[in-house]
Amino acid sequence: MFHWLEKNPFFFAVGVFVTIAFAGLIEIVPNFAQASRPVIGTTPYSTLELAGRHVYIKNSCNACHSQLIRPFKSETDRYGHYSLSGEYAYDRPFLWGSKRTGPDLMRVGNYRTTEWHENHMKDPQSIVPTTIMPGYPWMFTNKADIDTAYAEQLTIANVFGVPYNKAVPMKDGSTKIVKMGKDLKDAQALALAEAQEVVKNMKDQDVKDAVANGEIPEIVALIAYLNSLK
């Protein structure tokens, strides 16, 4: 047989490919499947958080802010526990980033508050005098796109089986249910209810008025998203 292979280079190449591919498969696939499972405490994004994530991506926050804490003491001291691959299970796409012009935001929800984000997004220098981050005042007037967020929710729930409306285990042993609306109207109502919770801690009167009128400015969605990063 080896004699025959030596005389037929095409089939020899096929044999080499199959052998190496098999070795690769049995080494990579099981590890990958294991590591990509959501860790306990990782929940899917709610409608408003997902809309905020779209705002985050739209404004290229990930160009300056990473969302990946490496296992070095200097990083875990500053940002918290190092990232686990399962924590990105519901990130489509993940926003690891490769450049930190600003600090990492993987767990920013643990140590910053709604009030802080509100003022910092409007005028960063008023909070951190030496920062080079620009302000994002248009987020206070632009409206968040809840429809697209709901479309994404529907898609990932159907195609990838993301557990909306199902109990998800949390770190303290309890479970949490992230709700997804039955239809678009329902989803908008859910997002609005969530937005009302967020604006309770906000000061900008225009934003408060907008939410009271049933509109959701981008900043509210973004803050909901940032607060969910834990």
Added chain:
Amino acid sequence: MNKLYLWGIIITAAMLGATYVTVGYQKGGLNGDIVNMLAIAGAVALVIITVFVVIKYVRQMQVDQATGELADESWDNIGEYKNPVPMGWAIMFIGTMIWGMWYFLVGYPVNAYSQIGEYNEDVAAHDAKFEKEYANIKGENLVNMGESVYLVECVACHGLNADGNNEIDAADINKRISEKSVKYVVNHGSNNKLLGMEMPMPDRNGLFNANTGALITDAEIDTVAKYVANGFPAADQAGADVFAGVCSACHGADGKGMEYVAPDIREWSQALVVNVLDYGKIGAIGTMPSMDRLNAKQKEAIAAYVMSLKEGE
């Protein structure tokens, strides 16, 4: 004795000479140090073996003739002998396969290295060093440590001068408590797990004024809030009266608190600051996230720093 052997001797001599000169003129060269001498012995052995092997193969190329039965195939007129595999090579080949199986099935060093393992060791080593170095830190040094931790962790909200920021609901921590906070706590009660206890302070419906025998009134709240926020001024007799009637039962006649019952509301105490860092705080002006990733000594240091702050300094 042909040209080949002559060249071998010349090259050997030249390389040994170069080794001797190179090492001999280095700092600490041929000084009898065992490691240096071993290295030189190795260099000498390498030179001799290299020359010997090269001579052997060059000689073989010059005189050897290929023999044996040719294989049937001819690859573009390049033939191949059907000579048996050399014994040494075959042993190495089989040996490598056996070692490979052993390595994959048994010997693979699963615990040899991992990034997380290195991280854990790094953290443990650092923590041990930190413990050792700062076990007995106190006084000025503790305050300095607190200031440096403050400048990293707290400054983003409470500001460089620790005077807080109304816009983002960060408290002025140069003073113990603001008028607004006193009013809020009296109206809403408080349960911040202070001092490790679940002992809640009641809201205004549970606060009796012993002097009047009735629940605390709006006017009394204003009076006592001013009194407490201004640092218990002796001139404020009205405030002192309300405080004595309502608050002193738990917070003490002088406002310095009681262990396991109520915190000091006159000045910052270490237990109080550490508690706020542990659990965060939901107060009159907003929410403070918990800072529980700091270690115990750092929290103590922040407390010392906060306690060292005095208004106007």
